[in-house]
Amino acid sequence: MRDVAIIGIGMTRFGELWESSIRDLCVEAALACFNDAGIDRLDSITIGSMSSGLFTGQEHLASLVPDYLGRRNVPAVRVESACASGGQAVRTAFLEVASGMSDVVLAIGIEKMTDVSGGEATYALATAADQDYEAFHGVTFPGLYAMMARAHMERFGTTRDQLAQVAVKNHENGSHNPHAQFPFTVTRKQVINSVMIADPLTLLDCSPITDGAAAVLVAPAEMARELQRGPLTVITGIGHATDTISIAHRADLLHLDAIELASSRALGMAGKTIEDIDFAEVHDCFTIAEILVLESMGVVPAGQGGPATLDGLTALDGDFPVNPSGGLKSKGHPVGATGVAQICEAVTQLRGAAGDRQIPNARIALTQNMGGSGGSSVVHIVEAR
Amino acid sequence: MQVPRFWREIPRYYRLEAAACVQCDAIHFPPRKICPSCGANAFETVRLSGRGALTTFTIIRTPPSGFTDQAPYAVGIVELDEGVRLMAQITDCDVDTLKTGDRMIAKFRRIREEGRTGVIMYGYKFVPDVGV
Amino acid sequence: MVGIVGYGTQIPRYRIRVEDIASVWGADAPSYKRGLNLNEKSVPGPDEDTATLSVNAARNALLRAGIDPQLIGAVYVGSESHPYAVKPTGTIVSEALGACPRVHTADLEFACKAGTEGLFIALHEVQSGVITHALAIGADTSQGAPGDALEYSAAAGAAAFIVGSEDLIAELLTTDVYMTDTADFWRREHTPYPEHGGRFTGVPAYFRHVTGAAKAIMDRAEMAPEDFDYCIFHQPNGKFPVQVARKLGFTEEQWAPGLLSPTLGNTYSGSSPMGLAATLDVANPGAHILLVSYGSGAGSDAFIFRTTERLSDVRDRAPHTRTQLDEYRVHIPYGTYAKFRRKILKAE
Numbered sequence: 001m002r003d004v005a006i007i008g009i010g011m012t013r014f015g016e017l018w019e020s021s022i023r024d025l026c027v028e029a030a031l032a033c034f035n036d037a038g039i040d041r042l043d044s045i046t047i048g049s050m051s052s053g054l055f056t057g058q059e060h061l062a063s064l065v066p067d068y069l070g071r072r073n074v075p076a077v078r079v080e081s082a083c084a085s086g087g088q089a090v091r092t093a094f095l096e097v098a099s100g101m102s103d104v105v106l107a108i109g110i111e112k113m114t115d116v117s118g119g120e121a122t123y124a125l126a127t128a129a130d131q132d133y134e135a136f137h138g139v140t141f142p143g144l145y146a147m148m149a150r151a152h153m154e155r156f157g158t159t160r161d162q163l164a165q166v167a168v169k170n171h172e173n174g175s176h177n178p179h180a181q182f183p184f185t186v187t188r189k190q191v192i193n194s195v196m197i198a199d200p201l202t203l204l205d206c207s208p209i210t211d212g213a214a215a216v217l218v219a220p221a222e223m224a225r226e227l228q229r230g231p232l233t234v235i236t237g238i239g240h241a242t243d244t245i246s247i248a249h250r251a252d253l254l255h256l257d258a259i260e261l262a263s264s265r266a267l268g269m270a271g272k273t274i275e276d277i278d279f280a281e282v283h284d285c286f287t288i289a290e291i292l293v294l295e296s297m298g299v300v301p302a303g304q305g306g307p308a309t310l311d312g313l314t315a316l317d318g319d320f321p322v323n324p325s326g327g328l329k330s331k332g333h334p335v336g337a338t339g340v341a342q343i344c345e346a347v348t349q350l351r352g353a354a355g356d357r358q359i360p361n362a363r364i365a366l367t368q369n370m371g372g373s374g375g376s377s378v379v380h381i382v383e384a385r
Numbered sequence: 386m387q388v389p390r391f392w393r394e395i396p397r398y399y400r401l402e403a404a405a406c407v408q409c410d411a412i413h414f415p416p417r418k419i420c421p422s423c424g425a426n427a428f429e430t431v432r433l434s435g436r437g438a439l440t441t442f443t444i445i446r447t448p449p450s451g452f453t454d455q456a457p458y459a460v461g462i463v464e465l466d467e468g469v470r471l472m473a474q475i476t477d478c479d480v481d482t483l484k485t486g487d488r489m490i491a492k493f494r495r496i497r498e499e500g501r502t503g504v505i506m507y508g509y510k511f512v513p514d515v516g517v
Numbered sequence: 518m519v520g521i522v523g524y525g526t527q528i529p530r531y532r533i534r535v536e537d538i539a540s541v542w543g544a545d546a547p548s549y550k551r552g553l554n555l556n557e558k559s560v561p562g563p564d565e566d567t568a569t570l571s572v573n574a575a576r577n578a579l580l581r582a583g584i585d586p587q588l589i590g591a592v593y594v595g596s597e598s599h600p601y602a603v604k605p606t607g608t609i610v611s612e613a614l615g616a617c618p619r620v621h622t623a624d625l626e627f628a629c630k631a632g633t634e635g636l637f638i639a640l641h642e643v644q645s646g647v648i649t650h651a652l653a654i655g656a657d658t659s660q661g662a663p664g665d666a667l668e669y670s671a672a673a674g675a676a677a678f679i680v681g682s683e684d685l686i687a688e689l690l691t692t693d694v695y696m697t698d699t700a701d702f703w704r705r706e707h708t709p710y711p712e713h714g715g716r717f718t719g720v721p722a723y724f725r726h727v728t729g730a731a732k733a734i735m736d737r738a739e740m741a742p743e744d745f746d747y748c749i750f751h752q753p754n755g756k757f758p759v760q761v762a763r764k765l766g767f768t769e770e771q772w773a774p775g776l777l778s779p780t781l782g783n784t785y786s787g788s789s790p791m792g793l794a795a796t797l798d799v800a801n802p803g804a805h806i807l808l809v810s811y812g813s814g815a816g817s818d819a820f821i822f823r824t825t826e827r828l829s830d831v832r833d834r835a836p837h838t839r840t841q842l843d844e845y846r847v848h849i850p851y852g853t854y855a856k857f858r859r860k861i862l863k864a865e
């Protein structure tokens with residue numbers, strides 16, 4: 001396999017982008033990415049979208065995107081793994097380049113979510129769950145994570161304050177991110193007292209409904225060296241794993257096997273351990289999710305995610321900074337775009353270009369993208385060389 | 386959900402029919418064609434008892450389309466006495482006093498309907514097992 | 518020999534008090550409570566209907582009968598609130614019980630009499646020897662127009678009876694009927710609420726038919742009121758069944774165990790069948806029971822049963838009717854009731 005570098009990143013602002021269509025968002029992110037890379041070559045496109053059909057009625061992004069990028073005839077494919085679709089797009093692009101099949105591949109993540117009502121968006125998101133045996137009963141995604149949150153609180157004594165601190169920390173980070181949907185800070189009291197969505201999770205425990213797109217351009221590391229634009233950022237590890245689609249069928253509701261396996265596979269490929277990681281972008285679709293991910297990846301022992309968060313372990317200046325971008329919570333969560341946007345943040349940090357949210361001397365980043373309630377996960381290790 | 390998809394599931398939704406692996410005795414709900422425990426692919430159909438305990442739950446206050454008339458409603462994971470875990474609504478309960486460990490019993494209820502003129506989909510929900 | 522081998526009921530958890538309905542319409546609650554002997558009524562939850570009540574009652578009946586559901590050769594569901602105008606309730610019930618596919622099914626409708634119609638057919642069908650077991654259900658989630666007198670009584674509930682010829686818990690002694698064309702209460706196709714003839718529903722309708730059927734069956738059986746341990750008459754409210762029982766010469770001891778309407782309301786097709794179930798919950802072996810239904814339009818079915826030793830062995834296999842009625846009930850305000858019963862106009 002060839003070494004694969006990220007030679008360009010680009011993303012739209014995340015938020016309720018009423019004037020932008022799904023094609024506008026894809027083109028805007030891709031253009032930003034090409035400008036960043038400074039090259040005009042494109043061999044192939046991978047597109048991650050969870051449900052462009054249910055959110056906008058538009059399938060066949062594999063034709064729409066190259067067409068409106070002015071790249072007719074370029075091969076393109078859409079990949080889907082629910083909220084991990086973006087991570088899958090990057091992984092697919094990586095495989096094309098690493099294998100020698102293509103040289104310059106654009107990975108785009110997209111979701112345009114605000115063209116439907118809240119109820120319809122909730123329904124569309126719930127299609128990532130088992131349709132016949134979970135969603136049939138009226139469960140929502142906040143509901144699935146709320147069941148895990150209740151179990152975590154009852155088994156480990158995790159508190160509402162600890163959960164809320166995930167949101168407080170991520171909003172603090174996101175307040176320094178110009179792309180963020182909600183770049184404001186919140187207090188734990190505000191989180192706990194916001195409107196109840198699915199007990200025990202409140203509105204501010206949940207990531208929002210978001211429009212947005214993100215793109216990265218990958219190429220052989222050798223080619224990247226010749227381009228000589230800023231520090232070289234290389235994807236040194238990729239891990240991918242799956243788990244049961246229904247949370248009722250998990251051996252342990254509070255251990256996300258797909259996350260443990262994806263991260264250990266990615267770290268193994270990169271020849272690293274979790275201690276080598278300088279910071280992580282993880283899938284905090286709900287506050288409890290960030291805690292479960294920390295525990296499942298082995299950053300902290302089971303049950304310690306809450307206290308560790310309250311102690312500042314994952315803060316920007318902590319020993320293991322998590323979600324310097326603001327995470328899904330503050331930056332926003334256009335589901336298919338999220339996995340790509342995580343890579344964008346990793347590269348921005350590794351370039352030292354993250355401004356007020358910069359983690360000093362960041363050299364090794366981990367991004368963790370999750371589908372559904374943990375039914376799939378993709379982890380990337382990105383290193384500055 | 387369209388009628389054929391619902392109709393196909395009637396043995397599971399109406400009667401809690403599960404698959405018992407003939408090789409390792411593991412019971413799967415919904416039924417599977419390959420046993421994830423031992424890899425075997427021969428099963429016997431068994432009807433689950435519908436009795437068990439609540440392992441975790443939430444109260445849905447922001448429902449998906451099609452469930453607004455029922456909100457707020459509880460959804461939980463029930464572990465049946467056979468060891469099978471399944472997700473379902475908990476109905477006829479006081480959402481403020483429901484707690485994990487509560488004994489549950491399956492009842493036959495309306496799950497959803499396709500608008501006021503479409504088909505009505507029935508299935509299992511659980512109620513606290515208080516002897517009625 | 519033919520009779521009942523298992524019975525079961527299902528009452529929704531929710532109740533609304535007469536006062537809470539009266540206060541919305543500016544009506545005089547005490548006059549309903551005293552005049553009609555009504556205190557509260559059952560209300561189905563938003564996920565309950567005639568099919569769900571029927572299935573849950575029939576499951577209780579199966580628990581008591583202890584038979585393989587595949588033995589059930591016929592399923593009759595009597596109701597005036599079938600969930601579909603076209604598409605049977607009986608198929609839903611048969612599938613849920615596991616009685617399909619070799620089961621004859623029919624939905625019946627005859628105002629409040631549809632439940633005993635099913636029982637009548639089931640008993641005589643098993644008696645004929647065509648099938649060994651039949652299931653008869655009376656169930657309703659009845660609707661009274663907002664503000665109408667019926668709103669105080671229209672309730673929800675179901676009773677199910679498995680009929681057989683062996684292992685009887687109550688043997689059928691005889692049946693009779695009394696029927697004329699009398700429009701005292703009706704609901705036209707495509708209209709949501711029934712209309713009724715006010716006081717015309719009394720003497721020429723309810724009392725004439727119930728009395729006619731009761732007298733006919735007692736004549737046929739050569740029995741008098743004092744020969745019975747229990748009597749159950751259709752219960753549109755708490756007053757009519759007591760009046761008719763008294764007029765026929767029965768005593769409170771005979772009607773009290775089966776009189777549910779003061780706190781249940783009128784469960785229409787479920788009404789007198791649920792009274793029979795509540796009576797079976799307490800009856801001793803060898804007890805004689807008179808059951809007379811009434812359905813507007815109008816007619817009455819009458820039955821005489823004699824309980825067996827087996828009754829006391831099976832009655833505790835499922836929840837008793839009074840337990841469901843008196844325990845685990847929740848009173849809801851009119852707004853919640855209106856939401857549950859879909860009386861509020863809202864966008865789809």
Ligand SMILES: [Zn+2]
Binds near residue numbers: 407410411421425
């Ligand atoms: Zn097996």
